[in-house]
Amino acid sequence: MRKGMVGLVTVLFCGALLCGGCAKKEMVKAEEATVPPVTTEKPAATPSKPAPKEETVKEQPVQEAPTATGESTVKEQPTVIAATELEKVLFDFDSYTLSQTARDTLSKDAQWLEKNKQTKVQIEGHCDERGSDEYNLALGENRAKAAMKYLISLGVPASQLSVISFGKERPADPGHDEAAWAKNRRAEFVILK
Template identity: 50%
Template structure:
């Protein structure tokens, strides 16, 4: 049976009178109410590990006659970048170095390219370029004295000097 009417209350009254809608005297089963679990006290967040300036300013090393960053160098610069993001106005001077092989002019230029490579990477991480001055020492300040590959490998580097930590 389809009821058509313009007054909704009339349709409800009609439905009640013919038994389409009704009330039941059957009792509803009781609901079992579970008690709320006891709240656990909030645990404080783990403090962020503190990283010392000495840890993040470790040198980045380069291959012979190269200024590209390897994965180890990128990892070191990632740590330095994270440190700088949380260190307000800290400035890091990036110093490029070479081994003793090559002319003074060539080594100064290569040292500058190494420093600039590290700077460019840090800028890509979001560090303001004005906080990253660069300079080259070329072969003038060797980290290790010696005239063999093990000494030369330690001298092909970019160093980081932190100020205003």
């Protein structure tokens, strides 16, 4: 009788563990994940003047901790200018190979950089939303490096260039379709002064 009772309790305990078990992750259907957010904003009116060629974004100085003498030091951040003179290059899905169009664009960018040798440029690698964060960061870096290597092969000094990857963190187009993804697979240029 006692063995039967221990066996019954054991079976009930195991059954409770199987039924209650670990919490399961909630799965989202693919159709639900691709629904874009609904906005109530009205489209902006078409501007009557053309947009300025160059947009300057100045960053504020960063206040650092006081030194041992009680004085605080201020570290200046570089001024970042959107590189409207330098054209971005686009990439195919899951690729960092430069197309002929991308090489032609980079050739024009190299000519501009040759005329502006004092200018430091950061090449940003970007991806579309598909793929893991880690994979897209690596792919974005490879895209930026491919653009940098091609510019160097055209005579741009390596000291004038740097690379950074944003993966899928900064989409150019927030859409969830092939047209938006094609715009997001890119390498862009930011001028550092």
